[in-house]
Amino acid sequence: xxxxxxxxxxxxxxxxxxxxxxxxxxxxxxxxxxxxxxxxxxxxxxxxxxxxxxxxxxxxxxxxxxxxxxxxxxxxxxxxxxxxxxxxxxxxxxxxxxxxxxxxxxxxxxxxxxxxxxxxxxxxxxxxxxxxxxxxxxxxxxxxxxxxxxxxxxxxxxxxxxxxxxxxxxxxxxxxxxxxxxxxxxxxxxxxxxxxxxxxxxxxxxxxxxxxxxxxxxxxxxxxxxxxxxxxxxxxxxxxxxxxxxxxxxxxxxxxxxxxxxxxxxxxxxxxxxxxxxxxxxxxxxxxxxxxxxxxxxxxxxxxxxxxxxxxxxxxxxxxxxxxxxxxxxxxxxxxxxxxxxxxxxxxxxxxxxxxxxxxxxxxxxxxxxxxxxxxxxxxxxxxxxxxxxxxxxxxxxxxxxxxxxxxxxxxxxxxxxxxxxxxxxxxxxxxxxxxxxxxxxxxxxxxxxxxxxxxxxxxxxxxxxxxxxxxxxxxxxxxxxxxxxxxxxxxxxxxxxxxxxxxxxxxxxxxxxxxxxxxxxxxxxxxxxxxxxxxxxxxxxxxxxxxxxxxxxxxxxxxxxxxxxxxxxxxxxxxxxxxxxxxxxxxxxxxxxxxxxxxxxxxxxxxxxxxxxxxxxxxxxxxxxxxxxxxxxxxxxxxxxxxxxxxxxxxxxxxxxxxxxxxxxxxxxxxxxxxxxxxxxxxxxxxxxxxxxxxxxxxxxxxxxxxxxxxxxxxxxxxxxxxxxxxxxxxxxxxxxxxxxxxxxxxxxxxxxxxxxxxxxxxxxxxxxxxxxxxxxxxxxxxxxxxxxxxxxxxxxxxxxxxxxxxxxxxxxxxxxxxxxxxxxxxxxxxxxxxxxxxxxxxxxxxxxxxxxxxxxxxxxx
Amino acid sequence: xxxxxxxxxxxxxxxxxxxxxxxxxxxxxxxxxxxxxxxxxxxxxxxxxxxxxxxxxxxxxxxxxxxxxxxxxxxxxxxxxxxxxxxxxxxxxxxxxxxxxxxxxxxxxxxx
Numbered sequence: 001x002x003x004x005x006x007x008x009x010x011x012x013x014x015x016x017x018x019x020x021x022x023x024x025x026x027x028x029x030x031x032x033x034x035x036x037x038x039x040x041x042x043x044x045x046x047x048x049x050x051x052x053x054x055x056x057x058x059x060x061x062x063x064x065x066x067x068x069x070x071x072x073x074x075x076x077x078x079x080x081x082x083x084x085x086x087x088x089x090x091x092x093x094x095x096x097x098x099x100x101x102x103x104x105x106x107x108x109x110x111x112x113x114x115x116x117x118x119x120x121x122x123x124x125x126x127x128x129x130x131x132x133x134x135x136x137x138x139x140x141x142x143x144x145x146x147x148x149x150x151x152x153x154x155x156x157x158x159x160x161x162x163x164x165x166x167x168x169x170x171x172x173x174x175x176x177x178x179x180x181x182x183x184x185x186x187x188x189x190x191x192x193x194x195x196x197x198x199x200x201x202x203x204x205x206x207x208x209x210x211x212x213x214x215x216x217x218x219x220x221x222x223x224x225x226x227x228x229x230x231x232x233x234x235x236x237x238x239x240x241x242x243x244x245x246x247x248x249x250x251x252x253x254x255x256x257x258x259x260x261x262x263x264x265x266x267x268x269x270x271x272x273x274x275x276x277x278x279x280x281x282x283x284x285x286x287x288x289x290x291x292x293x294x295x296x297x298x299x300x301x302x303x304x305x306x307x308x309x310x311x312x313x314x315x316x317x318x319x320x321x322x323x324x325x326x327x328x329x330x331x332x333x334x335x336x337x338x339x340x341x342x343x344x345x346x347x348x349x350x351x352x353x354x355x356x357x358x359x360x361x362x363x364x365x366x367x368x369x370x371x372x373x374x375x376x377x378x379x380x381x382x383x384x385x386x387x388x389x390x391x392x393x394x395x396x397x398x399x400x401x402x403x404x405x406x407x408x409x410x411x412x413x414x415x416x417x418x419x420x421x422x423x424x425x426x427x428x429x430x431x432x433x434x435x436x437x438x439x440x441x442x443x444x445x446x447x448x449x450x451x452x453x454x455x456x457x458x459x460x461x462x463x464x465x466x467x468x469x470x471x472x473x474x475x476x477x478x479x480x481x482x483x484x485x486x487x488x489x490x491x492x493x494x495x496x497x498x499x500x501x502x503x504x505x506x507x508x509x510x511x512x513x514x515x516x517x518x519x520x521x522x523x524x525x526x527x528x529x530x531x532x533x534x535x536x537x538x539x540x541x542x543x544x545x546x547x548x549x550x551x552x553x554x555x556x557x558x559x560x561x562x563x564x565x566x567x568x569x570x571x572x573x574x575x576x577x578x579x580x581x582x583x584x585x586x587x588x589x590x591x592x593x594x595x596x597x598x599x600x601x602x603x604x605x606x607x608x609x610x611x612x613x614x615x616x617x618x619x620x621x622x623x624x625x626x627x628x629x630x631x632x633x634x635x636x637x638x639x640x641x642x643x644x645x646x647x648x649x650x651x652x653x654x655x656x657x658x659x660x661x662x663x664x665x666x667x668x669x670x671x672x673x674x675x676x677x678x679x680x681x682x683x684x685x686x687x688x689x690x691x692x693x694x695x696x697x698x699x700x701x702x703x704x705x706x707x708x709x710x711x712x713x714x715x716x717x718x719x720x721x722x723x724x725x726x727x728x729x730x731x732x733x734x735x736x737x738x739x740x741x742x743x744x745x746x747x748x749x750x751x752x753x754x755x756x757x758x759x760x761x762x763x764x765x766x767x768x769x770x771x772x773x774x775x776x777x778x779x780x781x782x783x784x785x786x787x788x789x790x791x792x793x794x795x796x797x798x799x800x801x802x803x804x805x806x807x808x809x810x811x812x813x814x815x816x817x818x819x820x821x822x823x824x825x826x827x828x829x830x831x832x833x834x835x836x837x838x839x840x841x842x843x844x845x846x847x848x849x850x851x852x853x854x855x856x857x858x859x860x861x862x863x
Numbered sequence: 864x865x866x867x868x869x870x871x872x873x874x875x876x877x878x879x880x881x882x883x884x885x886x887x888x889x890x891x892x893x894x895x896x897x898x899x900x901x902x903x904x905x906x907x908x909x910x911x912x913x914x915x916x917x918x919x920x921x922x923x924x925x926x927x928x929x930x931x932x933x934x935x936x937x938x939x940x941x942x943x944x945x946x947x948x949x950x951x952x953x954x955x956x957x958x959x960x961x962x963x964x965x966x967x968x969x970x971x972x973x974x975x
Contacts, residue, residue: 003927011925021933022917025894025943029913032895052914059921 096339098393118184152271190235208250379444482799536704547661591654772859
């Protein structure tokens with residue numbers, strides 16, 4: 001096979017020599033034949049000399065290559081004659097390709113590009129879950145499973161740590177000694193953590209080393225502080241490895257031996273599969289092991305399911321992920337489609353002027369297939385530089401994206417955000433080339449089919465007049481553009497309005513001077529008192545699920561003595577300390593909040609409910625003093641953590657004001673039951689709220705808080721976030737969605753307007769004679785302008801209508817996700833329609849004026 | 864003259880190449896010489912036209928079964944002489960075996 005290809009290439013290189021040889025050979029053959037015949041020999045059959053040559057040539061299989069080089073040479077000559085056209089096409093398609101490539105690069109970075117480790121496809125994370133949804137393993141389980149399993153080569157454990165490194169926000173992991181050996185990244189300088197290292201060693205990521213430590217060449221053996229531990233840096237990981245999950249990590253430290261007085265440390269597990277063991281088999285093995293291991297535990301903590309996910313890429317590629325991403329891909333893809341439509345239109349206009357050329361070629365015997373191939377070659381030739389432009393644009397777009405991210409992010413959080421190293425690998429190049437080829441076919445095929453419709457009869461008569469279909473086709477293209485543009489504009493206005501709704505609302509809790517703390521260890525009652533009495537601290541409260549961050553988890557309760565008696569009602573619930581209500585300024589409407597005694601879990605089972613909960617559970621009677629039954633079995637639990645009140649019935653002792661704390665909702669929480677807890681009952685790492693007396697701004701309150709915490713222990717706080725910043729952060733996703741949708745809508749608007757402008761200009765030129773006649777017959781300028789504008793507006797009307805229709809069709813998908821997002825927002829539809837109408841009107845003004853300036857004397861005199 | 868003799872014989876695919884290789888195994892020859900030899904030896908049963916001979920020679924060249932070189936004939940004409948290669952001889956043995964196997968099969972079918 002190799003010799004064949006090599007021979008073919010040699011033959012191709014020396015093809016003129018080869019042709020000459022073959023021709024001479026056949027000539028010789030014929031002469032011999034003639035002489036033989038003249039000498040009385042039997043005549044053999046004489047075929048066509050040309051055919052014999054052609055067939056001999058075909059053996060070498062280069063015929064198609066010849067015609068393609070012809071096509072390319074011809075296309076290059078044609079495009080070089082119209083550089084403006086070529087540049088416009090390259091720019092337009094490059095823009096569309098660029099933003100799609102930027103999106104794909106991000107997708108590639110997280111989902112497709114394998115992490116820079118040894119054999120990434122053998123690495124899996126796994127866990128098991130019980131009914132109570134706890135999903136992390138204990139240290140003991142890790143050690144036991146590591147010793148007993150036979151599906152993994154080895155298992156390592158890690159726990160995520162979001163805690164400052166030398167006082168600066170950082171993300172890291174505490175890892176088991178075998179973590180790096182198992183995962184298999186490489187060190188940039190120094191070495192990675194090994195099994196027999198002491199427990200105070202750390203490895204920095206390359207980015208953390210350069211960004212947090214200025215690429216300090218003396219970083220090795222430097223001491224860094226984290227959560228009160230002093231860690232010694234022993235190495236820096238190679239760039240490209242920043243953890244095996246979607247979070248970009250800054251450091252890894254060897255997990256400390258369990259500190260005395262702490263509960264079992266919970267870890268996450270990763271393993272490297274034995275070759276030949278499928279993930280499913282491993283999952284079953286893990287589940288079987290976990291079921292055996294948890295058999296002695298209470299029923300709700302026994303393992304019932306196990307999961308295993310690939311850690312080859314930061315995010316595993318799954319159908320669910322693709323489904324979730326598809327609206328984003330669709331939005332970006334639509335902009336490329338609009339760009340293609342624009343170029344298609346340009347090519348149609350160009351094709352019309354080439355109708356004569358095509359007709360001549362048809363009458364000379366060119367097949368339609370050959371002509372279409374020629375025209376598609378031209379498209380492809382434009383698509384290649386467009387692909388390179390696209391790569392350039394994608395780099396700019398990503399830079400813009402990162403800049404935008406930091407502009408939109410509340411300043412308090414910018415230090416926490418890490419931008420990943422974007423993976424521009426062969427997948428990205430393959431994507432951009434494929435997309436460019438696809439685009440070329442998309443924008444080239446319709447004009448190619450259209451242009452080669454010349455019929456041979458008309459052509460041979462010398463009738464090269466164009467038929468009227470192209471302008472209809474162009475109108476369809478413009479209407480499609482307007483459709484897409486309308487769809488994207490509606491989406492972005494909906495996003496803008498959602499963001500406004502979120503930012504403008506009153507969440508009814510105090511955010512000024514309140515800080516949300518995540519502590520690295522549990523506070524004892526004594527330490528909590530000390531914190532409370534520190535200077536500048538007004539109050540300290542604990543809460544199980546902090547407001548604003550997420551939705552409330554729901555619990556099934558049965559209100560007794562009510563109209564809904566006997567049936568279960570799902571209600572949101574939380575655990576708070578008595579100080580919580582006063583600290584967040586949640587008014588007590590009736591009754592009272594918990595006493596310290598009740599909070600400590602004394603004899604009385606009590607609950608405080610919100611006003612809307614009172615209306616929900618006891619619509620016709622007084623809620624105060626009523627009793628709630630809490631059936632132990634059913635609840636809609638959160639996946640990660642779950643907590644149930646320690647009693648099965650509770651008396652309502654107080655009714656407090658409604659608050660709006662669920663993430664992204666505009667209305668008050670439909671229901672909330674507050675159960676009592678104390679600070680020292682809080683699980684590790686749970687939320688603590690502290691309010692300070694110092695006025696907001698200037699950072700005085702934060703300083704007081706840090707000073708107070710420092711008295712209790714060094715590096716106690718993993719995070720200290722002002723509640724006002726958190727409130728602002730909540731609006732961040734809405735803003736980003738608006739900016740992305742808005743940018744896409746803006747691009748599509750620009751492309752559509754230029755498309756409308758192009759089509760109208762062309763149509764006016766085409767109809768100059770007709771307009772001249774109209775004017776000669778007495779049509780005024782106003783009537784001519786109106787004619788052009790009406791033609792444009794008809795397309796815009798159709799396009800906007802269809803776009804709005806499509807928007808309404810996809811609206812149900814988004815209708816009940818988040819309360820602030822209202823996809824049936826009439827204002828969005830009307831304003832988007834208005835915006836497009838104004839833009840289209842502006843685009844049609846110049847062509848309309850050009851039409852109005854038509855001088856019937858001149859236009860009717862030509863030809 | 865019967866009509867069939869006007870037509871080029873329908874060679875089984877690959878048979879012509881085998882015949883060309885066999886001819887060349889007796890010594891280098893040019894295209895016309897090959898055609899002539901096949902016709903003579905087959906006693907006019909097989910007539911090879913240029914339309915099939917030259918493509919067949921190209922296929923053999925492509926696979927490196929033969930080499931070609933310009934030389935001068937006995938009557939002082941420039942002609943392209945084909946020479947069988949080692950790979951060509953191996954191919955000839957292979958094709959002969961296949962052909963005989965095929966022929967025997969056909970014979971058995973026809974005689975049954």
